[in-house]
Amino acid sequence: xxxxxxxxxxxxxxxxxxxxxxxxxxxxxxxxxxxxxxxxxxxxxxxxxxxxxxxxxxxxxxxxxxxxxxxxxxxxxxxxxxxxxxxxxxxxxxxxxxxxxxxxxxxxxxxxxxxxxxxxxxxxxxxxxxxxxxxxxxxxxxxxxxxxxxxxxxxxxxxxxxxxxxxxxxxxxxxxxxxxxxxxxxxxxxxxxxxxxxxxxxxxxxxxxxxxxxxxxxxxxxxxxxxxxxxxxxxxxxxxxxxxxxxxxxxxxxxxxxxxxxxxxxxxxxxxxxxxxxxxxxxxxxxxxxxxxxxxxxxxxxxxxxxxxxxxxxxxxxxxxxxxxxxxxxxxxxxxxxxxxxxxxxxxxxxxxxxxxxxxxxxxxxxxxxxxxxxxxxxxxxxxxxxxxxxxxxxxxxxxxxxxxxxxxxxxxxxxxxxxxxxxxxxxxxxxxxxxxxxxxxxxxxxxxxxxxxxxxxxxxxxxxxxxxxxxxxxxxxxxxxxxxxxxxxxxxxxxxxxxxxxxxxxxxxxxxxxxxxxxxxxxxxxxxx
Amino acid sequence: xxxxxxxxxxxxxxxxxxxxxxxxxxxxxxxxxxxxxxxxxxxxxxxxxxxxxxxxxxxxxxxxxxxxxxxxxxxxxxxxxxxxxxxxxxxxxxxxxxxxxxxxxxxxxxxxxxxxxxxxxxxxxxxxxxxxxxxxxxxxxxxxxxxxxxxxxxxxxxxxxxxxxxxxxxxxxxxxxxxxxxxxxxxxxxxxxxxxxxxxxxxxxxxxxxxxxxxxxxxxxxxxxxxxxxxxxxxxxxxxxxxxxxxxxxxxxxxxxxxxxxxxxxxxxxxxxxxxxxxxxxxxxxxxxxxxxxxxxxxxxxxxxxxxxxxxxxxxxxxxxxxxxx
Numbered sequence: 119x120x121x122x123x124x125x126x127x128x129x130x131x132x133x134x135x136x137x138x139x140x141x142x143x144x145x146x147x148x149x150x151x152x153x154x155x156x157x158x159x160x161x162x163x164x165x166x167x168x169x170x171x172x173x174x175x176x177x178x179x180x181x182x183x184x185x186x187x188x189x190x191x192x193x194x195x196x197x198x199x200x201x202x203x204x205x206x207x208x209x210x211x212x213x214x215x216x217x218x219x220x221x222x223x224x225x226x227x228x229x230x231x232x233x234x235x236x237x238x239x240x241x242x243x244x245x246x247x248x249x250x251x252x253x254x255x256x257x258x259x260x261x262x263x264x265x266x267x268x269x270x271x272x273x274x275x276x277x278x279x280x281x282x283x284x285x286x287x288x289x290x291x292x293x294x295x296x297x298x299x300x301x302x303x304x305x306x307x308x309x310x311x312x313x314x315x316x317x318x319x320x321x322x323x324x325x326x327x328x329x330x331x332x333x334x335x336x337x338x339x340x341x342x343x344x345x346x347x348x349x350x351x352x353x354x355x356x357x358x359x360x361x362x363x364x365x366x367x368x369x370x371x372x373x374x375x376x377x378x379x380x381x382x383x384x385x386x387x388x389x390x391x392x393x394x395x396x397x398x399x400x401x402x403x404x405x406x407x408x409x410x411x412x413x414x415x416x417x418x419x420x421x422x423x424x425x426x427x428x429x430x431x432x433x434x435x436x437x438x439x440x441x442x443x444x445x446x447x448x449x450x451x452x453x454x455x456x457x458x459x460x461x462x463x464x465x466x467x468x469x470x471x472x473x474x475x476x477x478x479x480x481x482x483x484x485x486x487x488x489x490x491x492x493x494x495x496x497x498x499x500x501x502x503x504x505x506x507x508x509x510x511x512x513x514x515x516x517x518x519x520x521x522x523x524x525x526x527x528x529x530x531x532x533x534x535x536x537x538x539x540x541x542x543x544x545x546x547x548x549x550x551x552x553x554x555x556x557x558x559x560x561x562x563x564x565x566x567x568x569x570x571x572x573x574x575x576x577x578x579x580x581x582x583x584x585x586x587x588x589x590x591x592x593x594x595x596x597x598x599x600x601x602x603x604x605x606x607x608x609x610x611x612x613x614x615x616x617x618x619x620x621x622x623x624x625x626x627x628x629x630x631x632x633x634x635x636x637x638x639x640x641x642x643x644x645x646x647x648x
Numbered sequence: 649x650x651x652x653x654x655x656x657x658x659x660x661x662x663x664x665x666x667x668x669x670x671x672x673x674x675x676x677x678x679x680x681x682x683x684x685x686x687x688x689x690x691x692x693x694x695x696x697x698x699x700x701x702x703x704x705x706x707x708x709x710x711x712x713x714x715x716x717x718x719x720x721x722x723x724x725x726x727x728x729x730x731x732x733x734x735x736x737x738x739x740x741x742x743x744x745x746x747x748x749x750x751x752x753x754x755x756x757x758x759x760x761x762x763x764x765x766x767x768x769x770x771x772x773x774x775x776x777x778x779x780x781x782x783x784x785x786x787x788x789x790x791x792x793x794x795x796x797x798x799x800x801x802x803x804x805x806x807x808x809x810x811x812x813x814x815x816x817x818x819x820x821x822x823x824x825x826x827x828x829x830x831x832x833x834x835x836x837x838x839x840x841x842x843x844x845x846x847x848x849x850x851x852x853x854x855x856x857x858x859x860x861x862x863x864x865x866x867x868x869x870x871x872x873x874x875x876x877x878x879x880x881x882x883x884x885x886x887x888x889x890x891x892x893x894x895x896x897x898x899x900x901x902x903x904x905x906x907x908x909x910x911x912x913x914x915x916x917x918x919x920x921x922x923x924x925x926x927x928x929x930x931x932x933x934x935x936x937x938x939x940x941x942x943x944x945x946x947x948x949x950x951x952x953x954x955x956x957x958x959x960x961x962x963x964x965x966x967x968x969x970x971x972x973x974x
Contacts, residue, residue, distance in 0.1 A: 459863030476854035
């Protein structure tokens with residue numbers, strides 16, 4: 119870590135430090151989010167900031183990006199100390215930041231979004247130079263090998279595509295420093311690979327890339343250097359060597375304890391809870407997907423594969439026409455999630471902010487939402503029973519909170535996820551449908567959540583898991599069905615990490631070059647000690 | 649991290665134990681006290697028992713309507729048909745007195761409100777239509793029916809019991825109409841805070857997609873919200889008819905907007921999902937005290953309308969400032 123003054127005038131072909139941080143501190147109230155961090159970011163280098171949720175890596179990225187100033191410490195850009203007044207000033211100095219939250223205008227087209235803000239040099243009534251914009255966007259997309267329809271409304275695109283457009287938008291400004299704040303949280307395998315390619319492209323164009331992430335495999339895949347952050351402190355920073363294993367990096371981060379092996383305990387599997395009959399199969403026939411008591415069944419496919427539609431059908435949000443469902447032996451045709459809930463099916467949707475959290479309500483109300491029948495008598499809530507149940511569940515989920523009557527938005531993302539998961543876990547029933555139960559959650563919480571899901575299954579309910587996280591799917595599922603283009607490809611019983619390559623081949627359409635490439639990428643993940 | 653938790657606990661302890669509520673929550677009561685003090689200095693009769701008694705009677709219909717309006721707004725909607733529903737309830741109830749007696753007529757008012765509200769709620773919740781348009785349309789439909797029933801003129805044959813017992817009656821020295829309003833407010837508060845229904849109203853207003861996905865029968869509860877609003881309109885009809893001694897086919901048409909103003913003024917976000925009955929009370933008191941005091945010191949009604957408009961705009965801006973700080 120360079121504590122001496124920034125080096126300037128180094129030839130552009132060598133390592134040139136664009137951004138230098140010296141003893142940066144940032145506090146939010148009592149939280150010491152960034153604690154005495156000194157580091158530097160070099161042109162043509164991908165520098166990953168790795169750490170759990172709340173480790174301060176996002177905050178550090180935002181300080182560099184000019185979103186807010188540090189409380190203490192100095193920030194150098196090209197050897198000169200800078201203090202941005204606002205993000206626009208940082209942007210004009212060549213820093214571009216891609217946020218976790220999407221900042222696109224959904225009703226504008228891809229082109230309009232990419233060019234948004236670039237008109238600002240002109241006066242308010244000047245006409246938009248459409249042809250120029252189209253040309254500009256085409257060149258830009260070609261440069262990074264994207265093929266988006268420039269005239270498509272952003273609203274009509276998948277979240278993954280939107281995330282990529284967000285990145286393109288940042289690149290359109292030709293920044294010298296590109297800051298990506300957990301950009302892969304929403305992406306499927308394919309988009310993920312695309313994004314990593316973009317990062318490589320940015321490196322080639324000699325940008326300094328700051329890559330905030332909590333996916334260690336991505337660090338290995340794309341980063342040249344990684345800084346590990348923990349509780350606001352930059353604990354270690356080193357170059358990523360080609361032969362470095364994920365386990366090695368994780369061990370450094372968690373202080374040697376490593377991630378616990380997610381060994382599947384054998385649960386006794388009982389009678390069938392739900393059967394979805396007659397789903398179209400890849401080979402032209404039909405497949406019955408069923409979940410039995412005590413069993414965790416996973417549906418796995420890339421974004422847009424249609425496996426989330428199967429999950430939706432089970433909770434009554436979508437209809438899969440050719441199939442008929444039975445629940446506990448009886449015909450089952452749910453009209454909506456409330457209907458499904460009455461039949462004993464509880465549901466954790468993906469998309470925490472959009473589909474789960476009640477932002478204006480407390481953690482307690484969010485947790486109890488689906489379980490009010492446990493704390494009410496003739497429609498009147500029993501306050502003490504509710505508070506007791508809340509306390510009991512939150513401690514069982516190892517959720518970190520100050521006061522369960524505080525707004526849920528005051529909790530960290532991982533703890534919010536535990537609360538909304540608790541909402542569906544706590545409900546009595548026969549079937550649990552989970553979509554991406556650990557999205558955006560740190561490593562420790564992930565383990566907690568997996569244990570909770572296994573425990574719930576062990577109590578004798580069936581679990582249907584629709585996750586875009588393959589490692590998670592393999593780690594906790596007894597059975598995995600691979601899905602592509604709305605069709606079931608294959609069934610894996612008692613899957614292990616050895617099946618990983620084949621699963622990826624299935625969901626990517628079994629094309630040799632795709633599967634080999636992706637499998638290569640995923641084999642790196644196998645080293646992560648799972 | 650533990651440090652953080654400890655600190656947050658201390659902070660919430662300070663907030664919860666040492667202050668009764670958020671400091672932001674004290675803005676409106678402070679405003680009411682300050683305003684009353686100024687009004688008292690300008691016109692000491694403002695705080696006389698007679699005037700407070702009068703103010704309470706004046707406020708009663710607005711409070712009742714605002715309670716129902718608060719439900720719709722907390723659920724993320726609004727009801728523009730409340731005054732119209734109040735009118736038709738009054739007309740129908742008075743017309744029914746002939747057949748079912750005085751108290752039967754009163755019951756009819758409440759029932760007409762409930763039925764109309766439920767129908768509105770059905771259209772909104774089960775047909776997935778916008779509350780804004782549906783209630784606007786219902787206001788027109790309902791007003792027309794009231795005009796047809798009453799042949800376009802007010803009905804003045806109000807049973808004297810209504811006027812003496814409800815309109816101008818007192819119980820324990822307080823106007824009965826105001827007591828009814830307070831009772832309804834307490835009922836509303838109980839529903840919102842202590843029942844499953846109330847909890848679901850907040851959920852639907854806070855994030856409807858999450859409410860649906862968590863297994864709440866959203867359309868049913870959404871409909872019930874408008875049923876309750878209709879019920880409030882019916883109760884408002886009972887009070888208003890008794891007080892002005894007439895059932896008008898178009899009674900107090902601007903009271904709908906006033907009820908929305910009171911709810912917003914009291915600090916309930918138009919985006920839904922938060923707020924409670926105490927906010928409704930604040931909003932109604934401010935609106936009522938403004939017009940009452942201005943009348944007393946002789947401000948012309950044109951200027952009163954101007955002042956009330958300005959206060960509402962200021963209230964919304966204040967609310968934004970407060971929200972940003974949170």
